[in-house]
Amino acid sequence: MLSVKSLSRSFGGVAAVSDVSFDVKKGHVHAVIGPNGAGKTTLFNLISGVYEPDAGSIHLDGQDISGCAPETLAKKGMSRTFQNLQVCMNMTAIENVMLGAHLHQNQSLWAGVLGLTKSADKRLQEEAVALMTYVGVGEYTDAHATQLSFGVLKRLEIARALASKPRLLLLDEPAAGLNDSETHAMTTLIRRIAEGGITVLLVEHDMKMVMGISDHIVVLDQGRKLAEGNALTVSRNPEVIAAYLGTEE
Structure with missing residues (x-):
């Protein structure tokens, strides 16, 4: 579904990402891990269009999307969350989720004149409520964002990302700042999202x-x-262990 080939990006002469290649299979959960400063978030920003690569290419379903703007990628079915929450704190929870569906709204002046926007708004609200329930925050529908806990806001951001109806969902450290029970619930949610047919690519320290x-x-x-591979292969790789834990002289 997603193919990253020889991707590189430098800042001030320092290589943040250098000649990185990997493929993401449709319907799977893929993770990018590494020590602090390994280049994980830069890689995410390259894939999601925040940065343009210096070299290499990114293909989505065989189409070259290298350097495409985030809004273009959203229309192609890619959505993401951020390590630092990007929730609109001046809105209610449901308004935040509804905001994520704006790409699928086609409301014109004539639609307003004919009263068609009322039915569309109602349907949009119903879909937002369903998504909030799906991610486990349905009881906070009418709450103002400033009233919500960090853990709830994390799930709210995922609900908003899902409102854009993505085929590929990028999650940047979804468990960061969560306690053990919240992390367990987040794990269950991500598994459910993948089982529902949405491909997931995540960066995570947990x-x-x-x-x-x-x-x-x-x-x-x-x-x-x-290195790359399944969990067992990666966890037993001596180079991976050394990168995380260090080695004796």
Whole structure:
């Protein structure tokens, strides 16, 4: 579904991502892991159109999307969440989710004149409520975003991403800042999303989560791909262990 080939990006002469290649299979959960500063978020920003690559290519369903703007990628079926929450704090929870569906709204002046927007708005609200229930925050529909806990806001951001009806969902550290019970619930949610047919690519530091839900794992270290494979293969790789834990002289 997604193919990354020889991707590179430097900042001020320092290579943040260097010659990274991997493939993402449709319907699977793929994870990108690595020590702090390994280049994980930069890689995500390249894939999602926040940055343009210096070299290499990114293909979605065989189509070259290298350097495409985020809004273009959203129309092609790619959505993402962020390590630092990007929730609109001046809106209610349901308004945040409804915002994610704007790409699928086709409301014109004549639609307003004929009163067709009322039925569309009602349908949009119903879909937003269903998504909030799906991610486990249905009881906060009318709550203002400022009233919600960090864990609820994390799920709310995922609901908003799902409102755009993506085929590929990128999750940047979905478990960051969550306690054990919230992390367990987030793990269950991600598994459910993948089982529902949405391909998931995530960056995450919580190794228990990664090893428990990932079909395939890519390991980065200092901007380069260090290893890849299933959870068992990666967890037993000596280079991966050394990158995380260090080695004796």
